[in-house]
Amino acid sequence: MEWLSRLNEAVDYIEENLDKEISYDKLAQIACCSTFHFIRMFSYIADVPLSEYIRRRRLTMAAFDLQAGREKIIDIALKYGYCSPTAFNRAFHNIHGISPTAARKQGVSLKAYPHISFKIAIKGDSEMNYKIVTKEAFKIVGVKEHYSMSVDECFAEVPLFWQKLYKAELCKQYSI
Template sequence: MDWLKRMNGAVSYIEANLMGEIDYEIAAGIACCSVYHFQRLFSFIVEIPLSEYIRRRRLTLAAFDLQGSDIKVIDIALKYGYDSPEAFARAFQKTHGITPTMSRNLGVSLKSYPRISFQISIKGAEEMNYKIVQKEDFSVFGVEEIFSTENDENHKAIPALWKKAIDEGIIDQMIKASGVHWNNSSKGIKPVNAVMCYRNTGGTTFPYMLYAISPKSGTPEGFASLDIPAGTWAVFTTEEHTVDQTAEHVQALWKRIYSEWLSTASYEHVNGPEFEMYGVSETKNEFCEIWIPVQKK
């Protein structure tokens, strides 16, 4: 399948450059996606960040070099991208549990992380419901921040943004400015949701906005504005859950989208705005819809 060939091609590029500079833009280009989506897809499927995979592979090869030669530690450190033997020694000990010098002794225990390869895995008969939606262009307003995917920093920073917006009353301000009537007895999609990846911010970063639909009067004062172009989205919905389970269910659904649906669907992901829309069901439980921009293969 094309998806598998592209992902394995990206891994081949990474493996060929473990002793040099790895350009995430090149790797993502081979996979035919943005750096952000390549890192995200990799992390969801492999279950470790791309940067951590590269670190483990380099330290695996470094251990082989140390045991099989009398090359100086500083030369091996430089070979695998470390600026100093001290930084290399710290990383090596964190991974293998011993110093680089000790690794040359016979009988010591070391860790080996093999090269990965992407394959289709049959995981069972659990259904995955989705729908294809086309929308005309529309405008939103809200609060924007730029996040980094390095070391999964966004997984901590995004919940912090939501907490800050709630604690400081920003969410309530947005609801009032949008003109939508919402209270504790309301059901359906909430007035304030999240949109991301609507423009290229470069490298390993992506834009993220807490948004509400713009009122007819225009963008409320003090908020950023964003025009969403017409497009086609695949829409997926989590199971109903409690508020404290939201992050868990959303991340699990993202993982299934990337690892199961996109690898076999007749649609492919394209660059464009992605949405997380949060709602309240008839039974007063929470649910979330994930919208990803797609096109027919």
């Protein structure tokens, strides 16, 4: 469970530094793994890329700051790491659907991406009804293809393999 608390500590580091530069190396150090593995692990577990999570959290906080109405828009943009008002406006509009200026109006609906935390959920603790049925003999047919390439290459090649099978109508030939 220590790895889970380390992931949550890394997320806490992100939250504390949304208005500063966030070091991926520091995040990995907190989680006690390499930067490469931290980025992959975070994306896999959180189901959102690390950079996208940070961007969403920054734009959520920027929206809160805009609605508070105390700072200039350019100051808020700089605070959350945007070098130009145009880049901030574009990113803000992509997340919230409106401009930063419009976000200052009372009663405007904005999106918020909350602070995530990692927890373990245990599943399978409930009963499951089942029965065993005896069936007549039947054929199982398969197609074998060997790939000795990287995972990224397989992501490109395997869909092409399935397309080839469908075009050859091999799947229809054996369907029930």
